[in-house]
Amino acid sequence: MLIYLVRLITNPAGALTAIHKKYGDFVQTRFFSKRLLFTSNPEHYEEIFNQEARGLLNRDSLYEAKKPMFGDGLFNSKGATWTNQRRLMQPMFTKQAIAEWHGIMLKEADKAAMRLKNDGITKVNISEELKLTIQSILIQVMFGQTKSSHSEELLMSAIDTIVKGLFPHLLTETLGKGILKRLFFLQNRRMEKAINQFVAYVDSKIDEIDPEGHDLISLMMQGRDRNGAHMSRELLRDEAVTLFLAGQDTTVNTLIWFFYLIGKNEAVHKRITSEIQSLDEDPLTPETIERLIYTKAALYETLRLYPQAIALSRDTAATITVGGKTVPLGTSVIMSLYATNRDGRWWERPNEFYPEHFLNGAVTQRHKYTFLPFGGGVHNCVGRHFAELEMMVIIATVLREIKIHVNEEIKPTVSITYKPERDVIVSITPATQAM
C-alpha cells in the first residue's frame, strides 16, 4: 500500500485507480500515524454525505494549509461561519439568479468566437483563449464593469500566479516545511505578492462599489445574515479570492478537455455541431441552451473522464459507519471519484469518450452518487449552475462559428485540478466547411 500512497503525490489519478483495482471499493489503511479510508462506492458516498450533514465529518487536514489563501471563504470555512456564508451566497447562485449574468457570458463568448474565427489563423492556443474568456467573465460578474483595463491586466496576472502557486503551496504546507519550503521559496514569495495585489484590487473595488449594483461583490455587500449583520470587509475579500480560485481553473480545464476530446472525435463533434445548428439563429438564451441535450451529455462525459476534483476528502469528527464497517474518529476519508468514473460496473465504455453514458435513460439506471463532478452533500459546488451555463454558452457560441481538430496527444498533470500537461493547440476551420 505504501507505494500507492507515495504515488498519490506524483500521479494521484493513477494511484486512486490502482488502489481501487488492488483493494476494491473500500480499504482502511494508515500512513504513519494517520488513518485513511479509500472508497469508490457510490453507496458509501451517500452514507458519508449524510453523516457529514449531521456534523460527523469535517473539512480535511488541508484545512489549515488552505487558510492563508481562502481565509473564511465558503470553500474552506466550517461551523457557524460556513453555515452563515452558505446561506448568504446560495441565493446568488440559483438558476434564476445566474441568468442575470448570461449577457456577460454571451458577450465574452462572442468575442472568443470572433478571435478564433479570425481569417488566416488556423492554429490556435485554445487554452489561452479559454482562460482569457473565463477570467473576463468572472471579473465582470464579480466587480461589474471595470474602469481601468490596466488594473484588470494586473488582476489577471495576479490570479494566474495564485492559481499556479496553489499546488506547491499546499504541498509545502502539508508534506514538510523544511526542504520543500526552500525549494518553492520563490514561487511562494511570488504567490504572496500576487495575493496582496489581488486583495488590494478587491479593496479598491469595495470602496467604489455601487451599493445597489448587481455585480457579485455588491450583492454580497447588500446581503445580511440571520442577525441582520453585513459581511465584513475581510469576508468579502475571502469570498472574492475563493470564487476566483474555485471558479476559474475548474471551468477553463473542463472546456479545454471538452474541445480536446471533440477535436479528436469527429463523429461526436459532427453531432454536436448539427445540434447547435438546429437552433438556427435563435439567440442562445438559458432556455434555448436547455435544448442541447447531446452537447450537454458530451460535456458531462468530459467531466467523467477528466473530473476537476479527482477525489473529495473529509476527516471524521466522530466514529462513523460506512458500508457496515466502523471508521474511527480522526480518519481521513477519501472518496475516489476518479476511480468511480472509470469503473466498468457503472460505465459501458469506461475509458472511452462516449456521451451516450448520459443519454437514453442511462443516468437513472445508475446510483445518483455515481457521478459527482460538482461534489455532493452540504458542500456541493455552489457555482454549479453558473459553470454549466457559462460552459454551454461558450461551447454553443464558438461551435456556431468554427470546427476544431486536434492531432496531438495530451496527458493530464498533477495539480489541484485535473488539467492538461501543456497548452492545447488546435487547428480551426469555419463551421460551414464540410468535415
Ligand code: HEM
Ligand atoms: C466546471 C466547473 C466546476 C467544477 C467541476 C467544480 C467542482 C466543485 C466540487 C467537486 C466541489 C466540492 C468540493 C468538496 O466537496 O470538497 C466544489 C465546491 C465549490 N465550488 Fe465549484 N466547481 C466548478 C465551478 C465553480 C464556480 C464557477 C464557482 C463560483 C464562481 C465555484 C465555487 C465553489 C465553491 C465556493 C465551493 C465550496 C462550496 C462549499 O463548501 O460550500 N465552483 N466545486
